[in-house]
Amino acid sequence: MRLRLALAALLLAAPAAAQTGELVATDALRICADPANLPFSNERGEGFENRIAALLGRALDRKLDTVFFPQVQGFVRNTLRAGRCDLVMGTVAGDDLMQNTNPYYHTSYVLAFRRGAEVPERLDDPRMKALRLGAIARTPPIDLLVRHGLMTNTRFFPLAVDTRYESPGADLLRAVAEGELDAALVWGPIAGYQAKVKGLPIEMRALPSEPGATRMDFRITMGVRGQEPEWRRRINAAIREHQGEIDAILRDYGVPMLDAQGRLLPP
The missing domain is CATH 3.40.190.10 (Periplasmic binding protein-like II)
Incomplete structure (x- = not known):
């Protein structure tokens, strides 16, 4: 009887686990990235997204595990949605293929x-x-x-x-x-x-955004799967706590960053 109750509890818990991020690895920070797309990322870890991912790994006390896949059509389907990784670096806020974290830079x-x-x-x-x-x-x-x-x-x-x-x-x-x-x-x-x-x-x-034209400035976020709110909160907390270090990495690569009024900040 006790075994049956335990099995029933597991079955009831399974849908809840699926809703709270059961696909997220607990032993590593699994990042999706392009293998040859400097200054953002490459297989040698020379891009600023590589460095920011390594910073997040340290912040979360997880080893960094990068899944490389060309950022072409099907990138999200073949990486994040396939469960091969848990975080996409450098996504535009509002991307409907993923749930977005808070922005970590504005360019x-x-x-x-x-x-x-x-x-x-x-x-x-x-x-x-x-x-x-x-x-x-x-x-x-x-x-x-x-x-x-x-x-x-x-x-x-x-x-x-x-x-x-x-x-x-x-x-x-x-x-x-x-x-x-x-x-x-x-x-x-x-x-x-x-x-x-x-x-x-x-x-x-x-380039200033003009009324009625396509916008020129974008807030850049990280992408996670939907239905993983706790994972998103953890990434947001890491971004917030380490924003100064993230900014320093971006400055090292000359990334132009905008203030709240859309003006370029000093390099």
Whole structure:
């Protein structure tokens, strides 16, 4: 009789366990990451997301176990939702494929140009049409290029590539640094990394979001599975307690960060 009661208790508890994160490993912090996507992550642990994940592992007193999978279509389905890992680094707040943690940084697309060059402050300045611009195809700044009639003087670099062999963001910024292009509309963390870590002579301004256009600034979170509220709370607590260290890692990689008013913070 006692055995039957115990079995019944286990059966009743099973659905509750499923609701509170039974898929989350207890012996390791299992991270999903791209194997070749600097400055964010790579297999050698050289990206800032690698370093932030290692910081979280120490904060949670868990060894870090990284599951590498290219961030292409099906990434979440084949990693987080398949139970192979428990946390996705660097997701945009509001991503409906996952439940989001609290943001741990706020960044933006930027206008990057060679250091010391005279580049207009605004995209609607008529002088912009005389510049040789560059952008990554199918990214949010394309909306601004269309809006301000700048498509014809823009060179486009591919978005969907095999990152093991191609790095269009780095190629775009090298073209700016070497004078092939006058300016680039590009994701801020990529520009900051090329300037600070790779030493390219470029500077940047945050691209402002315009009414009625695609937004340019984003709050970056981590992604967890739905129905794992306790796990999400633990990650949020770790982010909150170690935000200063996270900020220091981001600054090491030149990631441009915005204040509450959307202005670039000092590097």
